[in-house]
Amino acid sequence: MVMIRYEDDEYACEPGETVLECLERHGVSVPNSCRAGICQTCLMQALEGEVPPEGQSGLKETLVMQKFFLACITTPTDDLTVALPDAARVRVPAEVLEKDPLAPFIVRLRLKPKKKYDWHAGQFLNLFHGDLTRSYSIASLPDEGFVELHIARVPGGKMSGWVFDELQVGEAVEISRPQGKMFYVPGRPEQPLLMIATGTGLAPLYGILRDALKQGHTGPIWLYHGSRVAEGLYLRDELQRLADAHDNVHYRPCLSQGEPPEGVTAGRPNEVALAEHPDLKGWRVFLCGNPDMVKAAQRQVFLAGASMQDILSDPFEPAKD
Ligand SMILES: Cc1cc2nc3c(=O)[nH]c(=O)nc-3n(C[C@H](O)[C@H](O)[C@H](O)COP(=O)(O)OP(=O)(O)OC[C@H]3O[C@@H](n4cnc5c(N)ncnc54)[C@H](O)[C@@H]3O)c2cc1C
Numbered sequence: 001m002v003m004i005r006y007e008d009d010e011y012a013c014e015p016g017e018t019v020l021e022c023l024e025r026h027g028v029s030v031p032n033s034c035r036a037g038i039c040q041t042c043l044m045q046a047l048e049g050e051v052p053p054e055g056q057s058g059l060k061e062t063l064v065m066q067k068f069f070l071a072c073i074t075t076p077t078d079d080l081t082v083a084l085p086d087a088a089r090v091r092v093p094a095e096v097l098e099k100d101p102l103a104p105f106i107v108r109l110r111l112k113p114k115k116k117y118d119w120h121a122g123q124f125l126n127l128f129h130g131d132l133t134r135s136y137s138i139a140s141l142p143d144e145g146f147v148e149l150h151i152a153r154v155p156g157g158k159m160s161g162w163v164f165d166e167l168q169v170g171e172a173v174e175i176s177r178p179q180g181k182m183f184y185v186p187g188r189p190e191q192p193l194l195m196i197a198t199g200t201g202l203a204p205l206y207g208i209l210r211d212a213l214k215q216g217h218t219g220p221i222w223l224y225h226g227s228r229v230a231e232g233l234y235l236r237d238e239l240q241r242l243a244d245a246h247d248n249v250h251y252r253p254c255l256s257q258g259e260p261p262e263g264v265t266a267g268r269p270n271e272v273a274l275a276e277h278p279d280l281k282g283w284r285v286f287l288c289g290n291p292d293m294v295k296a297a298q299r300q301v302f303l304a305g306a307s308m309q310d311i312l313s314d315p316f317e318p319a320k321d
């Protein structure tokens with residue numbers, strides 16, 4: 001008999017029963033409306049187990065890849081661990097494997113989730129500490145075996161201050177399930193990719209860039225990384241090595257204030273990128289970091305011809321506790 005696990009309880013599913021019917025029969029309430037696979041109110045996510053393809057009909061590719069499904073039309077053939085889409089609140093225990101400086105004010109954390117954890121490089125998670133919840137983007141690929149975060153110290157920042165000053169290697173932390181749609185979707189290996197980041201907005205793009213290469217992307221990939229200070233252009237040597245090793249990868253570190261050192265371009269990364277690529281018709285664009293930069297760049301790349309569905313962004317909005 002197929003079993004459905006939901007919030008630490010396990011329910012037996014009768015033959016021919018949908019996930020929605022099974023959960024309701026056991027007194028679990030799941031939002032629903034049409035019960036016919038149309039309205040998507042009953043959207044759930046499989047955290048473990050395989051969802052039959054008919055349970056995902058009509059869902060966007062990014063949702064399908066994250067194993068979302070419609071509970072009202074999914075008749076499971078495999079045991080499933082399921083959750084409502086609010087992955088933001090699910091807490092997964094993890095251990096701090098490594099904590100290293102990437103710059104005087106940026107730290108790299110590598111975490112080992114203690115439960116099965118599927119993600120796409122470029123998504124973000126929530127880190128919990130006491131009453132605090134803050135989002136951080138994932139820089140690593142699943143086959144690297146750890147979740148890598150790049151965290152900048154914000155003056156007076158509660159979470160970043162704790163990470164810098166107190167959090168130790170070996171300590172236990174709690175993270176949410178991964179969220180967000182900013183990641184590499186295979187299928188158009190020749191499409192030109194434009195990536196623009198400021199500060200630790202580099203973290204997801206560093207992951208997406210390496211994921212694209214791993215998945216055989218052959219089109220040009222241009223990465224523009226901006227900072228106000230030269231030390232903020234972290235991972236510079238590694239990114240340059242990636243560019244040297246791949247003819248299709250181009251890396252432009254940009255300094256928005258002061259005299260740039262050798263090999264660094266003066267200016268804001270979005271402005272340097274748009275000056276070099278005024279026609280973005282057919283490109284896919286990834287924008288991340290400072291919310292003002294992301295907002296300005298969204299407009300600029302759209303006016304340069306990129307279509308709305310090809311512009312993916314994660315502005316690092318400060319939390320409103
Ligand atoms: C989707 C998403 C992904 C994110 N990914 C990352 C990431 O990969 N790496 C990363 O370092 N951060 C990331 N952030 C930002 C992160 O979630 C926190 O906002 C940041 O770490 C500050 O939290 P804090 O508790 O240290 O500061 P808080 O205690 O929240 O803030 C302290 C003070 O600083 C102000 N402040 C907060 N953030 C900034 C800022 N960036 N610049 C100037 N002032 C600020 C606040 O308004 C407040 O006055 C992301 C945010 C989002 C929404």
Ligand code: FES
Binds near residue numbers: 036040071073
């Ligand atoms: S309830 Fe409408 S799609 Fe499932």
